[in-house]
Amino acid sequence: MKITSVELEKRCRDPRDFPRFPLPEIAFAGRSNVGKSSLINTLLTRKRLVGVSATPGKTRSIDFFRINGRFRFVDLPGYGYAKVPQGVREAWKELIEAYLIDRETLVSVVWILDIRRDLTELDRMLHDWLRAYSVSYIPVCTKADKMSQRDRAKRKEALRRSLGGEAEPVLFSARTGLGKDPLWKRVRSAMSRPA
Numbered sequence: 448m449k450i451t452s453v454e455l456e457k458r459c460r461d462p463r464d465f466p467r468f469p470l471p472e473i474a475f476a477g478r479s480n481v482g483k484s485s486l487i488n489t490l491l492t493r494k495r496l497v498g499v500s501a502t503p504g505k506t507r508s509i510d511f512f513r514i515n516g517r518f519r520f521v522d523l524p525g526y527g528y529a530k531v532p533q534g535v536r537e538a539w540k541e542l543i544e545a546y547l548i549d550r551e552t553l554v555s556v557v558w559i560l561d562i563r564r565d566l567t568e569l570d571r572m573l574h575d576w577l578r579a580y581s582v583s584y585i586p587v588c589t590k591a592d593k594m595s596q597r598d599r600a601k602r603k604e605a606l607r608r609s610l611g612g613e614a615e616p617v618l619f620s621a622r623t624g625l626g627k628d629p630l631w632k633r634v635r636s637a638m639s640r641p642a
């Protein structure tokens with residue numbers, strides 16, 4: 448995919464502010480610090496479009512990026528950061544669920560998981576929503592560079608099985624670029640599927 452323009456269209460803390468003009472949307476979700484910003488930057492070949500941070504858990508907004516003027520990348524707030532007060536956590540849940548539940552322009556969710564970690568309770572909650580609202584998703588195991596080839600393949604298979612064999616995970620690394628082309632291929636194919 449040739450990226451000719453990337454524009455931060457809107458940061459939303461309230462569902463009433465979500466952009467109205469319909470464009471196909473690919474959303475990105477995952478726990479805080481999983482490598483979501485790094486993955487988005489890698490896909491868009493931008494060094495620091497989306498802030499990569501050493502202090503996770505800050506983003507409380509849903510950010511809409513307009514790509515090539517034709518579709519959107521939607522950066523959902525990371526979940527599960529321990530040091531966040533319960534009230535804030537509830538607000539995040541509401542915002543993410545509000546987006547997933549009836550966003551007609553949503554094509555697919557790129558669901559980012561750390562290859563070294565098992566699913567957390569919040570990962571399972573997201574998975575339950577995706578299924579409950581019939582949202583198609585692409586599971587991604589990121590930070591694959593931290594493992595040997597053989598261990599990567601094992602972790603990928605374990606994740607595939609724990610998702611009930613619903614979807615084939617993509618191995619990814621923002622550090623090495625592993626998986627960038629296969630992930631774009633999955634994203635493009637999702638966007639070309641009739642709604």
Ligand SMILES: Nc1nc2c(ncn2[C@@H]2O[C@H](COP(=O)(O)OP(=O)(O)O)[C@@H](O)[C@H]2O)c(=O)[nH]1
Pocket residue numbers: 477478479480481482483484485486498499500501503504525589590591592593619620621622623
């Ligand atoms: N080794 C390795 N580190 C990564 C990768 N992706 C992200 N990181 C690191 O993980 C930390 C969190 O990344 P970030 O993209 O900010 O995660 P976010 O909170 O999910 O947006 C940063 O220190 C990144 O440099 C990856 O593919 N490989």
Ligand SMILES: [Mg+2]
Pocket residue numbers: 483484485498499500506525
């Ligand atoms: Mg981030």
